[in-house]
Amino acid sequence: MAGVTLREIVKEYGDVVAVDHVSLEVQDGEFVALVGPSGCGKTTTLNLVAGLLELTDGDILIGDKLINDLDPKDRDLAMVFQNYALYPNKKVYDNLAFPLKMRGTPKGEIAARVRKTAEILSIEHLLDRKPKQLSGGQQQRVALGRALVRNPKAFLMDEPLSNLDAKLRVQMRAELKRFHQEIGATVLYVTHDQMEAVTMADKMAVMSGGVLQQYGPPDEVYRHPVNVFVAGFVGSPSMNLLRAAVTAADGQGALRGTEGWLHPLSPANARRAAASSGDVMVGIRHNQVHLSREERPGWVETRVYTVEPTGDLTYVHLRLGGQLLVASADAEWRAAPDDRVWVEFDQGSLHLFDAQTELALPLADAVASGATVGSARAMATAG
Amino acid sequence: MALSRARVLPVAPPRARRPRPGLFASIVRHWADYLYVAPALLVMVLVIGYPVVYTVYLSFFETPPRSGDWVWTGVGNYTETLGSARFWDTTRNTFYWTVGSTALAFVIGFGAALVVQRQFVGRGIVRAILLIPYVISHVAAAYVWRWFLHSDYGLVSGTLLDWGVIERPLVLFDSIRWVMPTVILVNVWKEFPFVMIMLLAGLQTVPDQLMRAAKVDGAGAWNRFWHVTVPHLKGVILITTLLLFVVNLNSFTLVYLMTGGGPAGASQLWITEIYNIAFRSLRYGEASAYSVVLFLIMLSMGYFYVKALTGGGKSQRRPA
Numbered sequence: 001m002a003g004v005t006l007r008e009i010v011k012e013y014g015d016v017v018a019v020d021h022v023s024l025e026v027q028d029g030e031f032v033a034l035v036g037p038s039g040c041g042k043t044t045t046l047n048l049v050a051g052l053l054e055l056t057d058g059d060i061l062i063g064d065k066l067i068n069d070l071d072p073k074d075r076d077l078a079m080v081f082q083n084y085a086l087y088p089n090k091k092v093y094d095n096l097a098f099p100l101k102m103r104g105t106p107k108g109e110i111a112a113r114v115r116k117t118a119e120i121l122s123i124e125h126l127l128d129r130k131p132k133q134l135s136g137g138q139q140q141r142v143a144l145g146r147a148l149v150r151n152p153k154a155f156l157m158d159e160p161l162s163n164l165d166a167k168l169r170v171q172m173r174a175e176l177k178r179f180h181q182e183i184g185a186t187v188l189y190v191t192h193d194q195m196e197a198v199t200m201a202d203k204m205a206v207m208s209g210g211v212l213q214q215y216g217p218p219d220e221v222y223r224h225p226v227n228v229f230v231a232g233f234v235g236s237p238s239m240n241l242l243r244a245a246v247t248a249a250d251g252q253g254a255l256r257g258t259e260g261w262l263h264p265l266s267p268a269n270a271r272r273a274a275a276s277s278g279d280v281m282v283g284i285r286h287n288q289v290h291l292s293r294e295e296r297p298g299w300v301e302t303r304v305y306t307v308e309p310t311g312d313l314t315y316v317h318l319r320l321g322g323q324l325l326v327a328s329a330d331a332e333w334r335a336a337p338d339d340r341v342w343v344e345f346d347q348g349s350l351h352l353f354d355a356q357t358e359l360a361l362p363l364a365d366a367v368a369s370g371a372t373v374g375s376a377r378a379m380a381t382a383g
Numbered sequence: 384m385a386l387s388r389a390r391v392l393p394v395a396p397p398r399a400r401r402p403r404p405g406l407f408a409s410i411v412r413h414w415a416d417y418l419y420v421a422p423a424l425l426v427m428v429l430v431i432g433y434p435v436v437y438t439v440y441l442s443f444f445e446t447p448p449r450s451g452d453w454v455w456t457g458v459g460n461y462t463e464t465l466g467s468a469r470f471w472d473t474t475r476n477t478f479y480w481t482v483g484s485t486a487l488a489f490v491i492g493f494g495a496a497l498v499v500q501r502q503f504v505g506r507g508i509v510r511a512i513l514l515i516p517y518v519i520s521h522v523a524a525a526y527v528w529r530w531f532l533h534s535d536y537g538l539v540s541g542t543l544l545d546w547g548v549i550e551r552p553l554v555l556f557d558s559i560r561w562v563m564p565t566v567i568l569v570n571v572w573k574e575f576p577f578v579m580i581m582l583l584a585g586l587q588t589v590p591d592q593l594m595r596a597a598k599v600d601g602a603g604a605w606n607r608f609w610h611v612t613v614p615h616l617k618g619v620i621l622i623t624t625l626l627l628f629v630v631n632l633n634s635f636t637l638v639y640l641m642t643g644g645g646p647a648g649a650s651q652l653w654i655t656e657i658y659n660i661a662f663r664s665l666r667y668g669e670a671s672a673y674s675v676v677l678f679l680i681m682l683s684m685g686y687f688y689v690k691a692l693t694g695g696g697k698s699q700r701r702p703a
Contacts, residue, residue, distance in 0.1 A: 052595050073601035085596035089614035098610070102601035146600070156599075 002063035002153040003028040009058030020210040033197035036207035078147030082159040086131040093127040154186040228358040259321020266347040283351030289327035299342035442671035460672030481631040492578020517576035525640035559649040585619035
C-alpha cells in the first residue's frame with residue numbers, strides 16, 4: 001500500500017473546468033471519501049487518479065512516484081465501479097483471476113491468490129457462477145475481490161454501494177469499513193451520500209463545482225464547516241440556514257431575520273457576527289434548536305408546518321416567515337399543523353457565515369466550544 | 384439461512400385451475416383476433432403454401448419441354464439430380480461461395496466497424512463512403528464490376544497492360560481457376576458494409592465501465608478487444624454471420640449477371656443452376672426436384688438459425 005497525493009490537479013473540457021486546482025493528501029492506509037453533489041468533479045478526480053482521463057495540469061503521486069503519464073495498467077491501482085463492471089461472460093473465478101492473468105502471473109499463484117481472496121470475502125462457493133447468477137451484494141463482493149486480489153497500491157472506489165438496496169447498503173458499509181481496517185488499505189472513495197462518508201472515512205473531502213471545499217476528519221467537517229455549502233451538504237437532515245442582519249436589542253447583539261424575527265446573540269457570537277461584512281447566514285442543526293410551547297423572552301415564534309415521527313425522535317418542520325426550519329424533539333412530541341411554537345438557537349453550536357463570501361466567521365478565541373477550525377481548508381465556494 | 388426463512392410470507396392459496404378451453408371454444412372466443420390476421424394468413428397460403436405444394440407435386444413428373452405433358456417418374460428426378468456430378472460440383476461451388484463470402488465480409492466488416500467507431504476527423508464521410516456498396520443495386524454492381532474486370536475491355540486489365548505491369552490481358556471471369564475468387568471478392572465488397580453497420584451498432588453498446596475496468600485491470604488494447612468487446616458482441620456476431628450465410632446460400636443476381644455460372648459451370652451456384660434448368664432448359668420437373676432438395680437443406684439450417692435467434696436468452700436467465 002502507498003499514499004496518494006494530488007497537487008493542484010486540473011481537468012478542463014474546453015471551457016468547462018471539471019476539476020479546479022484540487023490538492024489532497026491521502027496517507028498510506030487512510031480511507032478518504034470524496035463527497036459532493038452530482039457534477040461536482042469527484043468522479044472526474046477519481047478517474048484522473050486511475051489514469052482513465054488525462055490531466056490538464058497538476059501532479060498525481062503514488063507514494064513518492066509521479067504517475068501523471070503512466071497508463072492505467074502501470075499505475076498499480078485497483079478500482080471498484082458503481083455497476084461492479086464484472087465481465088459478464090466470465091465465471092467469478094475468472095473475473096478474480098483476470099487482473100493477475102493480464103500481469104502474467106503464473107497459473108499456480110493465480111489459483112492460490114484467487115482462493116485466498118474468495119476466502120477473505122466469503123465467496124468461495126460462488127467461484128463457478130457467472131455474474132448474472134449473483135445477487136447485488138454478491139456481485140459487489142466479487143468486484144471488491146477483483147480489486148483486492150492483486151494487492152494494489154491503493155483502492156479507488158466509485159460509488160460502489162449506490163446500486164444496492166438500503167438495507168444491504170448499510171450492511172456492506174460496515175463490511176467495507178471492516179475490510180479497510182483489516183488489510184490497512186489506502187482507499188479513495190467517491191460518493192454523493194455524505195452519510196457513507198461520515199460513517200466510513202478517516203477523512204472526507206467535500207467538493208463542489210470542481211473545487212475542494214473542505215478536507216478533514218468527518219467529525220471536524222460536521223462540527224466546523226468552513227462555508228455555507230459544506231454546512232448545508234454534510235449532515236442529515238441538512239443544517240438550517242437562515243439569512244439575518246446583525247443588530248442590537250436590549251443592549252446586546254442580536255440577529256434580525258429577513259422575515260422580521262429577532263434572536264439574541266451571546267457576547268462571543270455577537271463578536272463573531274460583528275466581523276461580517278454585512279448580513280450573516282445563520283446555521284443551526286436540527287438538534288440544536290430548542291422548542292417551547294409557551295412564549296419565552298428572546299425566543300422566536302414559529303408555526304408548525306408538519307411533524308415527522310421517526311421512532312427514535314420526531315422531526316418538527318417549522319415555518320419561520322417564508323422559510324422552513326427543522327428541529328428534532330422527543331419521540332413522543334406531537335403538534336398539529338399551524339400550532340404556535342417558540343424556538344431558541346443553542347448559542348454554543350451556532351454557525352455563522354458571512355452572507356457575502358459564504359465563509360464561516362471564525363470563532364472568537366476560546367469562547368465558544370473550545371474547538372478550532374484546525375486544518376480545514378477554507379475556499380470560496382463556487383456556485 | 385435464518386434470514387431467508389424469516390422472509391417467508393404467508394402465501395395465498397393457489398387459485399383453482401379452470402378447465403382448459405377446447406381449441407374450438409378458444410377460436411370462437413378470440414374470433415376477432417383471427418379475423419385480424421386472416422388476410423395476412425390468406426396471402427401467405429397463396430404465395431408460399433401453394434407454390435411449395437405445387438413444386439413438391441411437380442418434382443415427381445418429367446415435363447418434356449416441347450409438349451405440355453406431365454409424365455410420372457416417381458423419384459426419378461431426385462435420383463438423377465443427386466446422382467449427377469454436376470450437382471455436386473455446384474454444391475461445392477455454393478459452399479465455397481457462401482463460406483468464403485461470409486468469412487471475408489465478416490472480417491473486413493468487423494475491421495471497418497472498429498475503425499469508424501473511433502473518433503477522427505472526417506469520420507462521417509468515411510462511414511458514408513463505406514456504405515455505398517451496400518446501397519448500390521446488385522444489378523448495377525454486377526455490370527460495373529464486369530466492365531472493371533473484363534479481360535478484353537476491362538479497366539483494370541487495360542490499365543495494367545498500359546502500364547506494362549502485365550503482358551497479357553488479366554483473365555478473371557473467363558478463367559476456371561480465378562472466376563470463383565473474383566465473384567466472391569465482388570460479393571464481399573457488396574456485403575461488408577452490412578457487417579460494418581451491424582457490428583458498429585453493437586460496438587456502441589459495449590459498457591464504458593467494463594472497458595475502464597479492463598484498463599485498470601491491466602488489459603491492453605488486444606485483451607480488451609478479446610475479453611470485453613468480442614464477448615459483448617457475441618449475439619450480434621452470431622446473427623450477422625447467420626443472416627449473411629443464408630443470404631449467400633440463396634445468391635443469384637451477382638453471379639448470374641457477371642458470369643452466368645460459367646465458364647463451363649465453374650461459378651455455377653445452386654440458384655443459378657435451378658434457374659437454368661427451369662427457365663432455359665424448361666425442365667420444370669427436374670428443377671422442382673432440385674428445389675425440394677435445397678428446400679430440405681435450407682430447412683435444416685433454418686433450425687439452427689431460429690435456435691440462435693430465440694435461444695440466445697437462455698444463459699441470461701436469472702435464478703429466482
